[in-house]
Amino acid sequence: MLSKTPPMGFNTWNTFGENINDRMIRETADAMAEKGLLAAGYKYLVIDDCWSERQRDPVTGKIVPDRIKFPNGMRAVSDYVHGKGLKFGMYSCAGTRTCANYPGSFDHEFLDAQTFAEYGADFLKYDFCNRPSTCNGPLLYKRISMALKASGREILLSACNWGSDEVQTWIRSVGAHMYRSTGDIFDNFVSYRDIFMSQIDKFPYSAPGCFNDIDMLTVGMYSKGNVSGDGQGCSDVEYKTEFALWCMFSVPLMLGCDLRAINDTTLKLVTNKNLIRIDQDEEGRPPFCCFKEHGGMSRIFVKVLSDNEFALLFLNLSDNRARSFLILEDMGIPVASGKGLQITDAFTGEDAGVIREYKEQWLEPHDCAVYLAKIV
Numbered sequence: 384m385l386s387k388t389p390p391m392g393f394n395t396w397n398t399f400g401e402n403i404n405d406r407m408i409r410e411t412a413d414a415m416a417e418k419g420l421l422a423a424g425y426k427y428l429v430i431d432d433c434w435s436e437r438q439r440d441p442v443t444g445k446i447v448p449d450r451i452k453f454p455n456g457m458r459a460v461s462d463y464v465h466g467k468g469l470k471f472g473m474y475s476c477a478g479t480r481t482c483a484n485y486p487g488s489f490d491h492e493f494l495d496a497q498t499f500a501e502y503g504a505d506f507l508k509y510d511f512c513n514r515p516s517t518c519n520g521p522l523l524y525k526r527i528s529m530a531l532k533a534s535g536r537e538i539l540l541s542a543c544n545w546g547s548d549e550v551q552t553w554i555r556s557v558g559a560h561m562y563r564s565t566g567d568i569f570d571n572f573v574s575y576r577d578i579f580m581s582q583i584d585k586f587p588y589s590a591p592g593c594f595n596d597i598d599m600l601t602v603g604m605y606s607k608g609n610v611s612g613d614g615q616g617c618s619d620v621e622y623k624t625e626f627a628l629w630c631m632f633s634v635p636l637m638l639g640c641d642l643r644a645i646n647d648t649t650l651k652l653v654t655n656k657n658l659i660r661i662d663q664d665e666e667g668r669p670p671f672c673c674f675k676e677h678g679g680m681s682r683i684f685v686k687v688l689s690d691n692e693f694a695l696l697f698l699n700l701s702d703n704r705a706r707s708f709l710i711l712e713d714m715g716i717p718v719a720s721g722k723g724l725q726i727t728d729a730f731t732g733e734d735a736g737v738i739r740e741y742k743e744q745w746l747e748p749h750d751c752a753v754y755l756a757k758i759v
């Protein structure tokens with residue numbers, strides 16, 4: 384099964400946009416292997432839009448890799464990536480042209496899937512720009528899914544239709560393994576907060592086999608790169624909260640910062656074993672909410688994990704310092720049971736004691752706390 388747990392890796396779009404090439408892909412593969420990212424679970428290296436020539440080959444009809452960006456062709460890049468123990472990902476689009484106006488796969492789905500298989504691709508992100516009105520969204524994703532299944536290679540399908548057509552209700556049935564449910568992320572707090580909030584009610588559709596993808600992480604970008612938007616970037620506290628949200632809701636962890644230049648704070652955050660364990664829990668359950676105040680900006684979520692464990696997320700998305708209360712009764716542990724919760728700070732690994740009856744937690748603006756918990 385390709386996506387038993389949320390896929391993890393790196394995608395070029397957030398930082399590099401159209402500035403991709405053979406060399407930066409190889410350097411990124413090196414960084415993933417050497418900095419412990421692959422060992423932490425980040426195995427897919429995905430090349431997003433802008434990798435091909437502007438036109439298909441007039442004779443074969445195939446998409447052709449850009450001769451300047453990828454002078455050795457795509458198979459050579461893929462071989463290098465595989466040589467590092469990583470998996471290789473490509474990008475195309477359901478329309479006639481991609482979002483950045485390169486050839487799309489409409490009416491060439493089977494030929495392109497075959498081409499990606501020849502490259503040795505293990506992953507395909509499939510976008511939704513410039514689609515003809517003659518075909519509806521679900522049919523276009525069925526087509527590429529069937530084409531991949533006919534390609535002779537096992538290729539993970541990462542659908543990217545930004546939540547159109549109530550995607551969460553049908554995308555699993557057509558064979559995709561993850562699905563973008565929102566518009567594009569930008570490297571600032573409001574962008575990821577709004578993306579997250581828009582999906583709170585839809586996460587229950589996400590489960591092993593097919594996960595809700597709320598976009599590539601901006602963690603560690605510090606406003607450098609293609610999706611810097613207003614150039615604000617995020618603070619380390621905000622990146623910590625972004626990562627915690629993705630992990631708590633079993634979202635695919637696709638890194639978007641320049642991994643060749645990743646700093647120690649970011650590396651430590653994205654390789655945190657406890658957070659990754661929460662994201663990758665094999666049961667993939669959606670959390671339930673136990674506290675909601677300040678217009679819904681201050682919340683507590685409880686995620687039931689395997690092995691009789693829980694993850695607790697105390698979240699302050701508001702712009703003010705805020706207090707939240709986890710009342711054990713509200714999560715199904717009445718006082719009369721005589722039970723409490725033994726908690727460990729997920730970020731530091733430190734024992735944080737036992738909660739009896741309730742826990743009060745103060746949080747700075749945009750901050751969060753995450754605990755692993757057991758009933759004792």
Ligand code: GLA
Pocket residue numbers: 396431432481482483510543566567
């Ligand atoms: C769309 C997608 C992005 C990225 C770009 C590439 O906007 O949502 O994630 O793939 O296209 O052009």
